Amino acid sequence: MAQITAAMVKELRETTGAGMMDCKKALMETDGDKQKAIDYLREKGIAKAAKKADRVAAEGAVGAFVDDAAKVGALVEVNCETDFVANTDKFHALVDKVAKHIAAENPEDMEALNASIIEGKPVAEFIKESIAAIGEKIDIRRFTRYETAGRLTSYIHMGGKIGVLVDLSGGTAELGKDIAMQVAAANPSCIERSQVDPAALEHEREVLKKQALEEGKPANIVEKMVEGRIGAYYKEVCLLEQPFVKEPKQSVAKVLGDVQALRFARYQLGEGIEKKQEDFAAEVMAQVK
Secondary structure (H helix, E strand, O other): OOOOOHHHHHHHHHHHOOOHHHHHHHHHHOOOOHHHHHHHHHHOOOOOOOOOOOOOOOEEEEEEEEOOOOOEEEEEEEEEOOHHHHOOHHHHHHHHHHHHHHHHHOOOOHHHHHHOEEOOEEHHHHHHHHHHHHOOOOEEEEEEEEEOOOEEEEEEEOOOOEEEEEEEOOOOHHHHHHHHHHHHHHOOOEOOHHHOOHHHHHHHHHHHHHHHHHOOOOHHHHHHHHHHHHHHHHHHHEHHHOEEOOEEEEEHHHHHOOOOEEEEEEEEOOOOOOOOOOOHHHHHHHHHO
C-alpha cells in the first residue's frame, strides 16, 4: 500500500473539489494513483472531473508569434527555475525571440531547433549565453509551428501561463481571437467527434457506467443513460460542440458558420511536469547538519 501524504490529498482535492476525507479514502482505495482516484470519486458521484487536471508545476512562459499576413506562426514553451525570472521583461523577450525564430526557420524537431542559427550562433549556444546572463537554467521544452492558406491567430493568457495558436480556413482577426480565447478557456482536446481518442472515449463510458450503477439505476437502462451522458462529454472535449464562452447559448460551430476550424495548439505552462514536493523543515535540517 502506497503511503498517502497530506500533499497528495491536497492535490486531489484541488483537482476535483471533493472533500478532504473523500479524497483520502479515494487515494487509499486506489493505492495512491491520482487518476484512478479521480475516477473513483466520479464513480461515487463525488466529483465531476472529466479530464486529467495535472497541476501546473514548472516556471517560465508560453509565447507565440504570427506574421503580419497571418499565414505563418509558432507557439513555444520555455521553462526557467523561478517565477521571479519568468516575470521579467528580459525572459519574455527571449521567449518571443525564440517563437519568431521558429516561425521563420521551421525546424523539424528540437534537435534541429537547437542547431539552427539565431543572432549568429546556434540556438543551443544562445540559450547557454542567456542562462549566464539571467542566472537560471533555461529550457525550450516544446514548440508548434503552423503554415496555412487560411488565417492564424494566437492568444496568450495571464502573461504566458496559457498560449494558443489557432488555424481557421478564413474569417476575421476578431473571430480568430474569439476562437483562440475559447480554446484557452475551455481546453478542448479535439475539433470534432471523429477526432476523439477511442481509448479516452471507452474510458469515459466505463466511468459513466459505474457511476450510473452506483446511483442504483436498473442495469437495463444504464446503457441508454451512458449514451446520453456521452453527449455531454463530447460537448466538453470537442471544440465545435462547446458552448461559446462569450455567448453560451450558441455553440462554437454556430459562431464559426462557414469558417472551418482546421487545427489548434494549446500549451499550459508546466502541464504534465510533476512538481517536486519541498519539505522545508527537512531542507533546513539538512543544511544544519
